[in-house]
Amino acid sequence: MVHIVGAGPGDPELITVKGQRYLKEADVVIYAGSLVNPQLLDCCRSDAKILNSAHMTLPEVVAAVEEAEQTGKMTVRLHTGDPAIYGAIQEQMDAFEKRGIAYDVVPGVSSFLATAAALKQEYTLPGISQTVIITRQEGRTPVPEREKLRSLAAHQATMCIFLSITMLEDVVKELIAGGYEETTPIAIVQKASWPDQKIVRATLSTICEAIEGKGIDRTAMIVVSRCLGSDYELSRLYAPEFSHMFRKASK
Known part of the structure; x- marks a missing residue:
């Protein structure tokens, strides 16, 4: 199984609880070394195999995942921010699909x-x-x-x-x-x-x-x-004279 995980914007505490759990459990971690905060790797097991994708091509990333799959290992593909935004994950997911590799995506803070x-x-x-x-x-x-x-x-x-x-x-x-x-x-x-x-x-x-x-x-x-830098109108959501399904307007 491959978990594509959003690492968040940089602060190690801004990874999701699920993303951190997968990172702690992973046998193999492939992380975007040019952007991901390396402090996140402190969550990894001491025996986990850690690869920096900044030095890898797409075929090399896919080959590393295939190797892990063949030996029954779990992989975390760690991307910066939220992987759906400029994360170049579609080409990876398509490659996994073609090879019958199961994967999921854990969103992150962009x-x-x-x-x-x-x-x-x-x-x-x-x-x-x-x-x-x-x-x-x-x-x-x-x-x-x-x-x-x-x-x-x-x-x-x-x-x-x-x-x-x-x-x-x-x-x-x-x-x-x-x-x-x-x-x-x-x-x-x-x-x-x-x-x-x-x-x-x-x-x-x-x-x-x-x-x-x-x-x-x-x-x-x-x-x-x-x-x-502008003045703005107040939200109607909290206006005293505005009714909604949870609150009646006050006069």
């Missing part, structure tokens, strides 16, 4: 959610934004025309941009060209939930200058939204 926690910010404020767009700037991986930042910016929603910090100037240009005002608030959080977490707040017109010299060059989330 870095875009850890970023909200670091910013102490709700992404969906009434009257400001009720939509969160998870996306990335086009790089070596192409993006469909309708999903380019310039197109998505037209929605004026909260946007969480992965894997794009090294292309920040292009990101800013695309967002402004798509309709965001230059004064739109933007925040960059590097290594959300890690001890060395960094936060930089600015506007679209000032962010490139604001991060100079901050050493922010990877594992950073970009958040663009008016929710980062």
Whole structure:
């Protein structure tokens, strides 16, 4: 059996209870060494075989899993954040399917959610934004025309941009060209939930200058939204005059 486990954003305590249990029980652990906090490996058994997939190709990962399966061993494939978001797990699951290898997926806390926690910010404020767009700037991986930042910016929603910090100037240009005002608030959080977490707040017109010299060059989330600096309407959920199935309105 293979358990594809979301390791969470970095803080070892942000892995799920189930994910931690599988990690403690695993005979083989294949972890994304470029992103997963190595402290999580302290949960592993002393006799567990641990492989760093940062040095492996897809065929090598699949071969390691096949070898474990042939000897009746349980494998944890440990991915950063939540494996469903930019985790490259579909190709692995398809390979397991073809080989008749049983697997399941344990979700994890994504870095875009850890970023909200670091910013102490709700992404969906009434009257400001009720939509969160998870996306990335086009790089070596192409993006469909309708999903380019310039197109998505037209929605004026909260946007969480992965894997794009090294292309920040292009990101800013695309967002402004798509309709965001230059004064739109933007925040960059590097290594959300890690001890060395960094936060930089600015506007679209000032962010490139604001991060100079901050050493922010990877594992950073970009958040663009008016929710980062706006007045907003209060939620109707807790309004005294608002009735719902659990509470009658007070007069």
